[in-house]
Amino acid sequence: MRGFSTRAIHTGQDPDPTTGAVIVPIHATSTFAQDGVGGMRGGYEYSRSANPTRTALQECLAALEGGRHAYAFGSGMGASDTLLRVLLRPGDHMVIPHDAYGGTFRLVDKVLALWGIEYTPVDLSDIDALRAALRPATKAVWCETPTNPLLGIADIAAVADVTRSAGVRLVVDNTFASPYLQNPLALGADVVVHSTTKYVGGHSDVVGGVVVTSDDAIAEQLRFIQNAVGSVPGPFDAWLTLRGAKTLAVRMERHSDNAEVVAEALAAHPAVERVLYPGLPEHPGHVVAAKQMRRFGGMVSFLVAGGSEAALRVCAATEIFTLAESLGGIESLIEFPAQMTHASVAGSALEVPDSLIRLSVGIEDAEDLVADLRQALDAATG
Template identity: 70%
Template sequence: MSEQSQQQLGFDTLAIHAGNGADPRTGAVVPPIYQVSTYKQDGVGGLRGGYEYSRSANPTRTALEENLAALEAGRRGLAFASGLAAEDALLRTVCKPGDHVLLPGDAYGGTFRLVSKVVAGWGVEWDAVDMADLDAVRASIRPNTRVLWVETPSNPLLGIADIAALASVARESGALLVVDNTFASPYLQQPLVLGADVVVHSTTKYMGGHSDVVGGGLVAADPELGERLAFHQNAMGAVAGPFDSWLVLRGIKTLGVRMDRHCANAERIAHYLAEHPRVTAVHYPGLPEHPGHEVAVKQMRAFGGMVSFRVAGGEEAAVAVCDRAKLFTLGESLGGVESLIEHPGRMTHASAAGSPLEVPADLVRLSVGIESVDDLLADLTQALG
């Protein structure tokens, strides 16, 4: 499918068909799982279809990478073994010792750990800033700033950053704008269209959608940067395996219809929590009182399936709510069809404890699934007590 023909198709059509042509050998409408390590060459250096070894390229992974690029309107997609593997490859590609990375003030704990404990160890500097405050972002940029790293919505406080405005700031300073689009998915938001340089995904989450695969992805707007990322993907080797690639491809086919239900359920729950006497704050960009609501309306199709809230009574009360939930499964991760509940301070964001990115101790995070929303509301009612 050519780039020109893709531009004429709707999102759900692309999700099903991009990279997913019928198998030329059998006519199978689902791409095969090429569970293979090496490929027969037609003479020394004579490659069939460009495949020689599955770390370098694999047909099932190629199908996923083409699909990711199409959905994000990018020039090059790359699939990795996890979201953090994708982030690591990106940072090692675009940063060198002495460079500076600007993180959001409430970044995902794994991203914070990677930058502050690993990447910083080989000489890359970092700071955290509220990405919704453009003046603060400009004031935090240094001459050596190489990357503006953005999550929108952010994890776990659901902060919203103006991607188009930050793209202008990044261009002014000569930095790359990297957007972690995991919470939104390309169905709700396309950062490259808004001016970002690279999109990051944990495909474990909404892209896979069924809590049965771990994976990551990068999509680059610039083909030259895409080639550099591909070189590092091969050189470092943390690639998505064939079966994992196939599982993500399968999940993406229903991404649009799943996200519609995730968003509808989350909006009902956010409004319910906003009226609950034991809830002191609700973080959901679909609420008119959310400070990023107007920006979210501008750049998102809908507001996502993630909700976080703070509980009266402090940390122990928040932990108790997590323990009492029944339909909401206590667990890390997000984006599956089943609803999850967690205490970020003790779970996904424990690595940020004692840092500028530490999350409130009374915070509870929900990944709202696609169950019947009345059942989810009843579970929250009993969990809140």
């Protein structure tokens, strides 16, 4: 198999046969001429069903995750919703992480639950707890690793052993790690989901999602439901995401470099109670993360001494870190999950600490990022 960056730059992206264009064109068309009724050129008839720019992106992302099939969506949540329509029916049960992404929890708790789907939050680092949560009606286990925003680590291979024995589908949200750092299909997962808005796109300029699998039956149902509901990205969005994927490897190396420096600096600051980063040896998931990840990624969370008010002051005091939701872009972001990305889990079993700050560490100069955080912590807690 060719190397990661070679696949990222070339898979699904041969020069255009008509013009020789090296970069995949943006096929900005809604429909395609047919050579007689049903005589489609290359299988294209209408861009909701398929578009050549989207095809190139899907082939690339399938190759990066080591899957046979990939389907690109207009958002990560659109990808998640469509996949869960494939895997679940009214009366079914699923397991989700006890610290799942707030948007995933909202989809399951506020949308799918209305259609008769039951769920159980579980600490997926506890394999015995996972086994205990499974029921005859369980059809899917939804895993995040690292989790958002507490950076919890699940052993994908161990979880896959449990789900395989139980005849349950394992879905891994690989957004925090990216395909460069972790490949869940190779560890036994049935399906991988990404918000490609994040590290795959990497430049905070496009929203998207993808589902990758090697299961032909799941893939066929995904294709059908995606076309039926129309949850697709436009060709320009697909092109931007594909452009971002080309540099994923070099960006993830820099994100990881910077996050390691930031995590160590935060751990040494007296105003920080605890740093949540799997790259730190004291992190409870460090050994598992080192086994299944190439590196530890660019996401760092930490708890501020002084509680929520101090955390809010830190968020307001940074100069390089921008106060904003989302993650995975080239720029560094800071956010307060309890009132931002994870407000939807307030009052639930998934509620996050009110002194928690989440960082998406960008690719700026590491010394500048550390200096910015130090001055913000000093100003907010001094």
